Amino acid sequence: MFPFLKTPHEPGWLAIGQSPRRFDFVHILRTTGHLPQVLLAESIERGADDATTLTALKKPLRLHHHHLMALLPAGQYQVVLTDAVDGPLDEAREIVRWKLKDQVGFPVDTAAIDLLPIPPLGRSPQVYALLAAETVMAPLIQSFQSAKLELTAIDVPELAQRNISALLEEEDRGLAMLIFDESEGLLTFTFGGELLVARHIEISAEQLLSASPERREQLFERIALDIQRSLDNFDRSYSMVPLSGLVVGAIPGVTGYMDYLRNNLSLTVTVLNLADIIDLSAVPALLDPQRQFQCLRALGAALREEPAS
Structure with a gap:
């Protein structure tokens, strides 16, 4: 979404995820007949000024040689x-x-x-x-311009998650996917590589991590109820689209989460395994569940197939 300027040099997208404390930089190359390959995955602490941070990273990460895409975080769109x-x-x-x-x-x-x-x-x-809003877009664009970097596109988590889901879909079947990050949960339903439904769950991974066992159980219950309601609504709206299951992104440090969903939902629940759909060999650090969790939104954004223009 929000296409911008002219085409830089390297093939593929370099997505830049934004959290309050860091930038996540992920470059993925997609070639016919091969798994998408991650060529770069770095998380860098944000300084007091984004333009200064981007300027300092321009040469080490070769940012000026890439199709750059910024990913808007929840609450900014x-x-x-x-x-x-x-x-x-x-x-x-x-x-x-x-x-x-x-x-x-x-x-x-x-x-x-x-x-x-x-x-x-x-x-x-x-x-x-x-x-x-302009109050979101203008400072973002200005930070790249000040760093003398070309921002080719700006995207949103719904489409980043759709990109991951599309790699896991079965033919003629839809797929539900649930991923939590530091700010919220996002439940999507896709079919044929297209987004049909997106639902936000106002519970964050940080809430789940810091909760007492009793409170965590209550949050699990809220999540399961939200998912089941969304499943029921999806079935009413898209009765012609059978779902193969629900794929869930793991939350490192949160125990009992997957078992609760499996025991309380009406469809098959599986854990997202990135190594099944993406070649991580060039960046083995991404085999660490914590690094996958941190970079997952940016990984999804960098999977974008649409050519930069």
């Missing part, structure tokens, strides 16, 4: 489901922009907006409108 609009994409964006002016928490006239079509599958055409 909104995703709104709305009816599709006929006509050219630029015109559709503007129509949707003003249609949603009372549904977002920031001025739409200066907001960045893009539209993600949802496969109709017998339903009326709909899109996800992705919007980010």
Whole structure:
């Protein structure tokens, strides 16, 4: 989403995930007939000024030789489901922009907006409108410009997670996926490599890690109830899409999580194993579950197939 400037040099995407304390840099190369290969995965502490941090990393990470994509963290954008609009994409964006002016928490006239079509599958055409406020986008873009780096695209976690899910789908079957990060949980439903449904769960991995055993059990129950409600809603809306199961990203240090979901949900639950779908041999540190957890959003973003333009 949010395509930008001209094409740099290296093939593949270098995604930059943002958390309050660090940047996660992941470069993935996709070639026909081979697993996507991770060529770079580095997590760097953010300094007081992002432009200064990016400038310092430009040569060591060869940032100026890559298609750079920044991943917006939760809370810095909104995703709104709305009816599709006929006509050219630029015109559709503007129509949707003003249609949603009372549904977002920031001025739409200066907001960045893009539209993600949802496969109709017998339903009326709909899109996800992705919007980010100028107060978010302007400083982000300025930090790259100040570092003399070309930012090719900006993406969101829903699409990063879709990219991972697409590698695990079975033919003619949909897939549910749940991944938690430091700020929230994200549950997605995909089919044919496309995002159908995204649901946010307002529980973070940090909450689960710091909770007492009793409190953790309560959080597990909330998560399972949210998932089951979403499964029921998905079945009503997309009854023609059978789900092969739910793939869940592990949370290092949180015990009992997978067993609880397996015992309390109505479908098969499996743990996400990145080594099954991505070649990690060039960056063996990613075999560490903690490093996978830290970089997972950026890994998903870097799997983007759309050519940089």
